[in-house]
Amino acid sequence: MTAAAAPRAPSRPSYPRLVVTQVRYQTLLLVRSPTGAFFALVMPVMILAALEFLHGQESIAGVSAAQFFTAAMIAFAVMNAGYITTITGTVIARDDGILKRLHGTPLPPSAYFSGRIGAAALTTALAVLAVMLVGLVFYRIDIDASLIGTTLLTVLVGVLCFSSVGLAATVLVGSTDAALPMAYGSLLPLCFVSDVFLPAGGAPGWLSIAASVFPVKHLADALEDIFVATPGHAALSGTDLLIMVGWAIGALIVTLLFFEWEPRPAGPGIRRRLARLSTTLHARLRHRRRASHQ
Secondary structure (H helix, E strand, O other): OOOOOOOOOOOOOOOOHHHHHHHHHHHHHHHHHHHHHHHHHHHHHHHHHHHHHHHHHEEEEOEHHEEEEEEEEHHHHHHHHHHHHHHHHHHHHHHHOOHHHHHHOOOOHHHHHHHHHHHHHHHHHHHHHHHHHHHHHHOOOOOOHHHHHHHHHHHHHHHHHHHHHHHHHHHHHOOHHHHHHHHHHHHHHHHHHHOOOOOOOOOOOHHHHHOOOHHHHHHHHHHHHHHHHOOOOOOOOOOHHHHHHHHHHHHHHHHHOOOOOOOOOOOHHHHHHHHHHHHHHHHHHHHHHHHHHH
């Protein structure tokens, strides 16, 4: 008689499958949350309707107000789904102990981060589609093939940028209660000075220069340039896209160095957390210098 074959160990899911599972899981969490779905999907459409009501008879940058504000609200939808929902969802998962449990499994950290970014991309796609449909059906904006292609690529870069920045920003958020106020408190002021809600043509020069440091203005400018272009001649803004890619790379580096998986007890404020992050960074740099000399 032949010996019974040893039971086969269950195979580990492939990396793409792990990422897809995380994307589906994070997306379902958002869809099942009325608050999260409202902020991500409904708010940009409501703001578009309000801005069109206030400025519907005006011409902005040579096009109708609806054309301009549709581009602006697409940019806001990207920021909302990429930055706001990433911060709030990640902090909730951290403080509820979900991240701690995930970190104790074979799931690679990069698969979790990729899942977060992928879920933000799906949410953004729904929000952008809603904004464009409202602009097209109710406000008769002009849409052509060149506009759709350039908008799609710009939105993809924006999602990568703002979801990456959202992941990095979680290291500064102390608790679930502080997540949403801190997220909107850091985003909305930049929106007001970065041509998102209103053209900032009359803003002081120093304010425009300060706004140009952050990716909010570059996403808004890139999309608004596409929508105000002559039909059939929409083009990509290479400089704006490169700056957003740079922010994404920097944010991912911060995430890999300082991301926290365990629940954070009630502790120090943001200034102390910044000091602690600085101390940690200096300690790691000293350790690498010593290792390089050995």
